[in-house]
Amino acid sequence: QKEVEQDPGPLSVPEGAIVSLNCTYSNSAFQYFMWYRQYSRKGPELLMYTYSSGNKEDGRFTAQVDKSSKYISLFIRDSQPSDSATYLCATSYNQGGKLIFGQGTELSVKP
Amino acid sequence: NAGVMQNPRHLVRRRGQEARLRCSPMKGHSHVYWYRQLPEEGLKFMVYLQKENIIDESGMPKERFSAEFPKEGPSILRIQQVVRGDSAAYFCASSPGSGSRIWETQYFGPGTRLLVL
Numbered sequence: 517q518k519e520v521e522q523d524p525g526p527l528s529v530p531e532g533a534i535v536s537l538n539c540t541y542s543n544s545a546f547q548y549f550m551w552y553r554q555y556s557r558k559g560p561e562l563l564m565y566t567y568s569s570g571n572k573e574d575g576r577f578t579a580q581v582d583k584s585s586k587y588i589s590l591f592i593r594d595s596q597p598s599d600s601a602t603y604l605c606a607t608s609y610n611q612g613g614k615l616i617f618g619q620g621t622e623l624s625v626k627p
Numbered sequence: 628n629a630g631v632m633q634n635p636r637h638l639v640r641r642r643g644q645e646a647r648l649r650c651s652p653m654k655g656h657s658h659v660y661w662y663r664q665l666p667e668e669g670l671k672f673m674v675y676l677q678k679e680n681i682i683d684e685s686g687m688p689k690e691r692f693s694a695e696f697p698k699e700g701p702s703i704l705r706i707q708q709v710v711r712g713d714s715a716a717y718f719c720a721s722s723p724g725s726g727s728r729i730w731e732t733q734y735f736g737p738g739t740r741l742l743v744l
Contacts, residue, residue: 520669522669524667552735558737558738559631559718559735559736559737559738560670560718560735561735562732562733562734565732604669604670606670612658612722612724612731613675613682613683614660614672614675614683614685614686615660615662615670615672615733616672617662617669617670617671618669619667619668619669620669
């Protein structure tokens with residue numbers, strides 16, 4: 517069983533739609549949860565991170581962590597074509613050290 | 628402030644040759660991480676280094692792969708006697724390594740795409 521599971525998609529939505537991206541994880545020891553965005557042929561860039569359970573909002577992006585169900589979500593409001601990319605969820609045991617990534621979900625936002 | 632730099636961006640090797648991938652962390656960062664991304668797969672952790680010290684190499688294959696981060700100069704990921712299965716994108720990330728208890732963002736470089744013929 518993979519430590520972090522993520523549906524690879526692809527996911528295609530019209531411009532302006534609300535996008536929901538999700539991951540599940542298996543190890544309750546994970547404490548830090550991140551979402552990275554990766555454009556084609558580029559390196560990942562951090563979108564958001566959260567510590568433990570709860571919500572975090574940044575502009576059009578909202579990250580949610582539910583530790584009781586081991587579920588991580590990213591919501592994108594008013595999606596734009598420029599949001600088209602692969603979105604990777606990641607977790608970590610502590611504030612330093614290795615990140616464990618999901619497979620990534622490929623998102624396409626159509627104008 | 629330049630970001631994480633990796634070179635070469637593309638590397639072609641024949642089976643049995645050596646591949647050397649270089650990573651220069653962001654200015655002021657003392658921690659370096661290497662990840663590998665195989666086609667249709669997510670990023671997989673390989674190794675975590677500080678200057679002159681390997682902190683965690685739990686993701687490194689036991690043979691042919693080695694990494695270093697010397698006191699001066701870039702971090703090097705070295706793959707000896709490459710095989711076709713080594714073809715992948717290799718990403719380096721860096722973090723400040725300030726020693727504080729706050730969470731530290733890992734900033735990724737653009738990657739080196741290795742193709743083994």
